Amino acid sequence: MKLEDYKLGGTALRSSDIKQGRVLSTSWEPDLAYAWDDGVAIGRYLAELKNGRIIGRACHTCNRIMIPPRMFCELCFRPSDEWVILEDTGTVNTFSIVHVNWDASRRGPKEKPLIPAVIEIDGASEGMGIMHMLGGVDPDEITIGMRVKAVWKKPEEREGAITDILHFEPVRPKATKQRAGRKR
Amino acid sequence: MAYRKVAIVGAGITKFVRRAQETGKELSWQAAKMALDSCDLSLEQVDCVTLGTAPDAFDGVHMKGEYLADGAGAWRKPYMRHYVGGGTGVFSPIHGWFHVASGMADIVLVVAEEKMSSCVPHPQGAFLTIFDHTTEQPLKPNLIWIFALEMNRYMQAYGLSKADIALVSVKNKKNAIDHPAAQIPEEITVDDVLNSETLAWPVNRLDISPASDGAAAIVLASERVARRLTDKPVWIDGVGFAIDTAYWATRDLCYPTYVETAARQAYEMAGITEPSKQIHVAEPYDPFDYKELHHMEGLMLCPRGKAAQLTADGVTQRDGNLPICPSGGALGVGNPIAATGLMKIIEIFLQLRGEAGKRQVPGNPTCGLAQAWGDLMQMGTVVVMRS
Amino acid sequence: MSLPLRRLDCAQHADGSVVAVLAAEDTALALTDIPIWIEGLGWCTDTPTLEMRDWGEAAYAALSAEMAYRMAGISNPAGQIDFAEICDEYSYKELQHMEALKLCMPGEAGHLVETGVTDVNGELPINVSGGALGVGHLFEASGAHKILELVEQLRGEAGVRQIPDVEVGLAQTWRGVPTATGAVAILSNF
Numbered sequence: 187m188k189l190e191d192y193k194l195g196g197t198a199l200r201s202s203d204i205k206q207g208r209v210l211s212t213s214w215e216p217d218l219a220y221a222w223d224d225g226v227a228i229g230r231y232l233a234e235l236k237n238g239r240i241i242g243r244a245c246h247t248c249n250r251i252m253i254p255p256r257m258f259c260e261l262c263f264r265p266s267d268e269w270v271i272l273e274d275t276g277t278v279n280t281f282s283i284v285h286v287n288w289d290a291s292r293r294g295p296k297e298k299p300l301i302p303a304v305i306e307i308d309g310a311s312e313g314m315g316i317m318h319m320l321g322g323v324d325p326d327e328i329t330i331g332m333r334v335k336a337v338w339k340k341p342e343e344r345e346g347a348i349t350d351i352l353h354f355e356p357v358r359p360k361a362t363k364q365r366a367g368r369k370r
Numbered sequence: 371m372a373y374r375k376v377a378i379v380g381a382g383i384t385k386f387v388r389r390a391q392e393t394g395k396e397l398s399w400q401a402a403k404m405a406l407d408s409c410d411l412s413l414e415q416v417d418c419v420t421l422g423t424a425p426d427a428f429d430g431v432h433m434k435g436e437y438l439a440d441g442a443g444a445w446r447k448p449y450m451r452h453y454v455g456g457g458t459g460v461f462s463p464i465h466g467w468f469h470v471a472s473g474m475a476d477i478v479l480v481v482a483e484e485k486m487s488s489c490v491p492h493p494q495g496a497f498l499t500i501f502d503h504t505t506e507q508p509l510k511p512n513l514i515w516i517f518a519l520e521m522n523r524y525m526q527a528y529g530l531s532k533a534d535i536a537l538v539s540v541k542n543k544k545n546a547i548d549h550p551a552a553q554i555p556e557e558i559t560v561d562d563v564l565n566s567e568t569l570a571w572p573v574n575r576l577d578i579s580p581a582s583d584g585a586a587a588i589v590l591a592s593e594r595v596a597r598r599l600t601d602k603p604v605w606i607d608g609v610g611f612a613i614d615t616a617y618w619a620t621r622d623l624c625y626p627t628y629v630e631t632a633a634r635q636a637y638e639m640a641g642i643t644e645p646s647k648q649i650h651v652a653e654p655y656d657p658f659d660y661k662e663l664h665h666m667e668g669l670m671l672c673p674r675g676k677a678a679q680l681t682a683d684g685v686t687q688r689d690g691n692l693p694i695c696p697s698g699g700a701l702g703v704g705n706p707i708a709a710t711g712l713m714k715i716i717e718i719f720l721q722l723r724g725e726a727g728k729r730q731v732p733g734n735p736t737c738g739l740a741q742a743w744g745d746l747m748q749m750g751t752v753v754v755m756r757s
Numbered sequence: 758m759s760l761p762l763r764r765l766d767c768a769q770h771a772d773g774s775v776v777a778v779l780a781a782e783d784t785a786l787a788l789t790d791i792p793i794w795i796e797g798l799g800w801c802t803d804t805p806t807l808e809m810r811d812w813g814e815a816a817y818a819a820l821s822a823e824m825a826y827r828m829a830g831i832s833n834p835a836g837q838i839d840f841a842e843i844c845d846e847y848s849y850k851e852l853q854h855m856e857a858l859k860l861c862m863p864g865e866a867g868h869l870v871e872t873g874v875t876d877v878n879g880e881l882p883i884n885v886s887g888g889a890l891g892v893g894h895l896f897e898a899s900g901a902h903k904i905l906e907l908v909e910q911l912r913g914e915a916g917v918r919q920i921p922d923v924e925v926g927l928a929q930t931w932r933g934v935p936t937a938t939g940a941v942a943i944l945s946n947f
Binding site for chain 2: 213318
């Protein structure tokens with residue numbers, strides 16, 4: 187059987203077909219609301235974020251410290267063993283410079299690009315990363331391997347959400363004090 | 371292992387288009403009917419039906435498998451829906467294979483359907499829910515982010531440039547010119563890809579396969595029945611499927627371990643010990659150009675980091691030593707999520723029968739492979755076929 | 758709720774999880790003294806189009822059962838099935854399903870319930886677990902809950918719910934609104 191010998195189904199439409207009423211369609215905007223349970227592990231993760239801390243969970247059998255924390259280790263399939271407070275610094279594993287919004291609309295010319303990244307968090311096992319945003323940095327300066335630190339919302343503004351961290355920004359090496367070019 | 375031999379004996383496919391007038395039910399009917407006609411079967415003779423289609427949120431149709439059932443030929447038949455993201459189209463034959471290999475059924479109709487156009491203004495919005503609802507969705511991610519993050523990591527790990535990777539898009543869109551169902555076949559250049567709109571660096575518009583509407587179907591048969599239905603059965607000799615953790619930021623994105631795991635299962639079943647030599651033609655999943663390279667390496671068709679060089683050397687062209695995506699792939703034919711993998715299965719089916727028309731790779735290939743990938747960067751599905 | 762259905766005719770939703778471990782014969786015999794065998798399986802999808810259905814009958818249940826009975830070699834369901842866990846997401850569904858499964862004659866199901874035949878010490882105990890109406894409706898996990906009940910009964914581990922001397926049990930599920938899809942499993946302990 188050759189595909190070429192068959193008349194294939196599927197009739198292509200153009201958006202003008204619909205706009206100009208040659209083809210009818212109906213539409214629906216669902217109104218869905220969800221209240222998700224955060225679970226035992228993530229519940230604590232969020233509570234600590236409100237405190238300005240990042241917490242992980244250790245599995246002694248696999249010798250790893252996991253973030254996001256999990257009450258079970260998915261590798262050895264045992265309950266995990268203990269909570270571990272991690273640093274709020276890390277290393278950029280990968281990143282992207284994004285010009286589209288979540289719904290595919292384009293970011294306007296005055297809007298800065300979004301910079302999502304995978305950040306390996308210090309204190310967790312190697313390669314343990316979370317997705318978050320980078321900020322306070324020129325996109326051209328970002329490199330894989332760059333060291334970054336969390337920028338937190340003010341304590342009174344935190345809700346117990348991943349957005350209690352505004353973004354991660356580069357850890358700049360401490361500058362030696364330099365006078366601003368005034369001649370003495 | 372005690373299981374029966376299973377063959378693909380027929381196939382059907384609709385055009386892949388950005389927006390089809392047909393409903394998903396009608397698209398399923400078109401592909402399923404063509405598959406039955408291609409091997410002279412009537413619906414009464416089908417024992418079981420299995421259908422792959424993406425989550426209900428895509429089309430806004432609750433229990434979509436039920437809605438599509440009659441279009442897929444499942445009226446009053448044993449019928450199941452399955453879904454593993456983009457991996458679905460290659461999982462579909464595996465799911466059908468279980469029915470026949472176990473002895474429960476002699477003839478199974480396998481259908482895969484997708485109608486992405488219903489989600490307006492763009493199906494990307496429906497993908498928001500693929501991310502963890504607590505730790506990721508509040509950041510308002512777009513699906514393209516995770517591809518961009520993975521592509522950047524892959525480029526960094528192996529020192530590749532965007533131009534190296536763009537060659538895949540050029541090859542596949544050109545291959546698609548010869549595919550009757552193709553959505554956006556065209557001859558483009560590497561510069562066209564590099565100059566196309568940057569959506570999420572390093573991803574440009576021409577690095578991405580299009581969203582599509584389309585359906586595909588195949589007929590599986592047990593050995594005894596297959597030999598009566600056709601003199602060119604194509605045997606499913608190896609199947610493999612594996613899923614990795616949904617904590618995708620916990621893994622090194624430069625290598626798809628789950629694809630290797632699935633490939634090893636399929637190779638062991640099929641008696642493949644040197645994939646790069648024993649696989650004559652392959653259709654790995656290419657929703658983005660870099661994924662073809664990523665998957666070639668996961669399938670162990672070449673060493674890690676070397677797939678781009680093979681592409682540059684012309685090895686993966688139709689007349690090369692290891693033709694990859696002779697169909698035109700998702701990049702050229704289109705990417706109706708659940709159905710794309712089945713389009714690739716159908717391509718290998720036709721290639722191994724010498725019936726791929728202008729797309730035919732020379733040299734009488736007798737062993738081919740299709741692979742797909744999906745969910746949250748985690749699922750690998752592999753099928754090895756022989757004529 | 759929607760006449761003639763009243764609130765207590767409708768099962769309430771529940772969250773839950775049930776896991777079953779399956780094994781091939783040799784492995785099963787090595788792992789346990791009381792393997793519970795899957796004797797028959799059937800599943801079926803009737804038309805999704807509401808207008809095409811016979812509303813009074815559950816064709817999906819009848820066809821699933823036929824497939825399962827064929828596989829299990831059961832020709833006289835009412836006589837050969839000792840007990841059953843069948844879908845009672847709405848109270849009338851239990852009766853409708855009993856008849857579709859040929860556990861009684863058409864129209865007879867209500868009479869069997871009224872006369873105690875389907876009680877735990879009756880001739881054909883049905884939904885001794887409490888079913889969806891009693892335990893809660895677990896949606897996609899509801900079938901697994903029925904299987905769990907069959908296994909516990911067939912292993913003699915059902916405690917206060919134990920039905921004496923059971924050998925063959927049947928589980929049946931309906932996929933729920935808006936579907937006409939269902940499945941049947943027949944398990945035995947010999």
